[in-house]
Amino acid sequence: MTNSRTVPCRAGASFKAGHFAEILETKPDVGFFEVHAENYMGAGGPPHAQLERLRDDYPISVHGVGLSIGGADGLDTEHLDRLKRVVDRYQPALFSEHLAWSTHQGAYLNDLLAVPYTRETLKLVVEHIDDVQSHIGRTMLLENPSTYIAFEENDFDEVTFITEVQKRTGCGLLLDVNNVYVSSVNHGWDAQKYIEQFPISHVGEIHAAGHATTEDEDGSTLLIDAHNGVASDPVMALLSQALTHRSDIPVLIEWDNDLPDWLGLYQEVEKISDVLRAATNAPEMTDVA
Amino acid sequence: MWHDIQSGYSAALSEATSPPPDGITASTARFNIYRNNVAVSLSDALAETFPVVKMLVGEEFFAGLAQVYVQQNKPTSPLLMEYGDTFSDFIQAFSPAEGIPYLSDVATLEFAWLSAYHAADADPLTIDVLSSVPEDALDAITFKMHPSLILMTSDWPVTSIWHAHQEQAAPDLSKLGAAPEFILVVRPGLDVQVLGLSEASFAFADALDSGMSLGAACNALEEIDGFDPSQHLTELFMAGAITEVITNT
Numbered sequence: 001m002t003n004s005r006t007v008p009c010r011a012g013a014s015f016k017a018g019h020f021a022e023i024l025e026t027k028p029d030v031g032f033f034e035v036h037a038e039n040y041m042g043a044g045g046p047p048h049a050q051l052e053r054l055r056d057d058y059p060i061s062v063h064g065v066g067l068s069i070g071g072a073d074g075l076d077t078e079h080l081d082r083l084k085r086v087v088d089r090y091q092p093a094l095f096s097e098h099l100a101w102s103t104h105q106g107a108y109l110n111d112l113l114a115v116p117y118t119r120e121t122l123k124l125v126v127e128h129i130d131d132v133q134s135h136i137g138r139t140m141l142l143e144n145p146s147t148y149i150a151f152e153e154n155d156f157d158e159v160t161f162i163t164e165v166q167k168r169t170g171c172g173l174l175l176d177v178n179n180v181y182v183s184s185v186n187h188g189w190d191a192q193k194y195i196e197q198f199p200i201s202h203v204g205e206i207h208a209a210g211h212a213t214t215e216d217e218d219g220s221t222l223l224i225d226a227h228n229g230v231a232s233d234p235v236m237a238l239l240s241q242a243l244t245h246r247s248d249i250p251v252l253i254e255w256d257n258d259l260p261d262w263l264g265l266y267q268e269v270e271k272i273s274d275v276l277r278a279a280t281n282a283p284e285m286t287d288v289a
Numbered sequence: 290m291w292h293d294i295q296s297g298y299s300a301a302l303s304e305a306t307s308p309p310p311d312g313i314t315a316s317t318a319r320f321n322i323y324r325n326n327v328a329v330s331l332s333d334a335l336a337e338t339f340p341v342v343k344m345l346v347g348e349e350f351f352a353g354l355a356q357v358y359v360q361q362n363k364p365t366s367p368l369l370m371e372y373g374d375t376f377s378d379f380i381q382a383f384s385p386a387e388g389i390p391y392l393s394d395v396a397t398l399e400f401a402w403l404s405a406y407h408a409a410d411a412d413p414l415t416i417d418v419l420s421s422v423p424e425d426a427l428d429a430i431t432f433k434m435h436p437s438l439i440l441m442t443s444d445w446p447v448t449s450i451w452h453a454h455q456e457q458a459a460p461d462l463s464k465l466g467a468a469p470e471f472i473l474v475v476r477p478g479l480d481v482q483v484l485g486l487s488e489a490s491f492a493f494a495d496a497l498d499s500g501m502s503l504g505a506a507c508n509a510l511e512e513i514d515g516f517d518p519s520q521h522l523t524e525l526f527m528a529g530a531i532t533e534v535i536t537n538t
Contacts, residue, residue: 041370047407067367107299110327110367115291148319151312216319222322
């Protein structure tokens with residue numbers, strides 16, 4: 001049985017119930033599987049039976065999508081309790097959540113919505129992450145978002161905000177290179193510079209994923225974080241760039257919509273594995289803090 | 290204040306076309322990405338929970354139905370497995386769906402199926418367990434039913450409609466009459482069972498589920514047509530609906 005408390009610095013995949021039978025049968029060489037915490041918050045039934053079985057063979061990463069860490073209201077303590085139950089039961093090697101909000105005044109909107117980067121929200125996010133970490137009794141990874149809008153009031157750029165949150169809470173970070181690319185195109189940021197400035201020594205996991213393309217009213221390109229296909233070339237280039245600084249990081253290929261069959265997803269895992277191998281064999285550019 | 294901006298942001302997500310709210314600088318097209326994410330992801334969640342309702346009304350009608358429901362009813366927790374608990378009532382009051390009088394009950398059944406799917410696990414007992422109960426203690430025994438058990442009735446043959454749609458998207462429903470049904474949903478292992486019971490058997494299951502003793506249930510129900518407690522009890526054990534027999538001495 002695999003030690004469930006550590007994830008190897010290898011390529012992993014989103015776990016989807018539709019792939020379960022084939023994964024069990026073929027035992028693919030995958031570093032880890034990541035599940036959405038909220039899918040395992042029911043009392044019992046097939047989801048739990050599958051995850052119990054899956055964790056016999058693979059390390060598990062639990063990724064929360066509903067905590068609303070950036071929300072102005074306090075965290076939902078019932079939801080924190082549910083998260084704690086999932087984490088206690090499955091002892092995942094990694095646990096992550098988003099720098100985003102999804103619930104306001106009791107209504108859950110089922111999307112990862114943008115948060116302004118101000119002194120006020122910095123204090124709020126820090127308090128919420130402190131709450132999460134003390135409630136579930138372990139360090140969480142905070143993921144950088146993909147965003148489509150900007151706010152009138154901003155005190156920090158995104159990397160500065162995230163760096164400050166990390167310093168004040170001691171949390172780890174999840175660097176989503178697809179989100180970096182999507183937001184950079186949408187807001188005219190320099191994606192390479194973002195990666196250079198990101199506090200890579202605190203990154204515990206990287207996400208890569210596919211995005212969709214649409215147009216703004218003025219005809220300029222807008223990217224949407226759709227998780228509906230293979231990671232684009234620029235996203236893979238950002239992944240390689242990040243890995244030149246540190247290659248000892250597990251990397252997940254995230255795929256949630258328009259799912260391929262297992263083989264299709266596994267091909268993406270292999271692509272990520274190749275990038276990781278290339279980075280491991282290359283000399284590192286800087287020392288790891 | 291972020292709280293005020295967030296309130297405007299949140300409210301604007303449910304409006305169809307207004308420009309972005311105060312505090313946000315973006316084109317309407319950009320803001321609409323969020324509107325679309327919210328509307329589409331929640332409609333998709335309903336389509337996943339209510340596949341037979343969707344087959345009965347067709348893709349386009351379902352999209353309209355879901356759109357209005359989503360607009361008026363946001364989830365109250367991040368657990369999408371709980372979203373749609375009021376969809377059946379909503380359909381009942383949704384006048385464009387009047388032509389399909391059983392639609393609301395099909396939604397109730399599909400939500401019951403999902404609730405049973407995610408309910409707590411428990412090992413069902415077989416009927417042999419009764420052989421260890423002394424005969425003079427039988428009258429007083431009570432039963433603990435499986436945590437996934439749901440009993441529901443309908444004026445329409447909804448289990449027949451539901452079963453017919455498990456194999457094909459547009460089965461022939463013309464032979465189904467407007468006969469009432471008495472339905473038991475339970476998940477003794479990993480598979481959810483949807484069973485049609487007789488009226489007498491349903492009344493018996495309902496009585497035992499409410500905590501009535503075997504003797505009291507028999508006394509209360511003996512007048513019902515076709516009441517046959519040993520047969521009904523066998524049926525409940527066979528369905529995996531009973532997880533504990535409690536001897537009350």
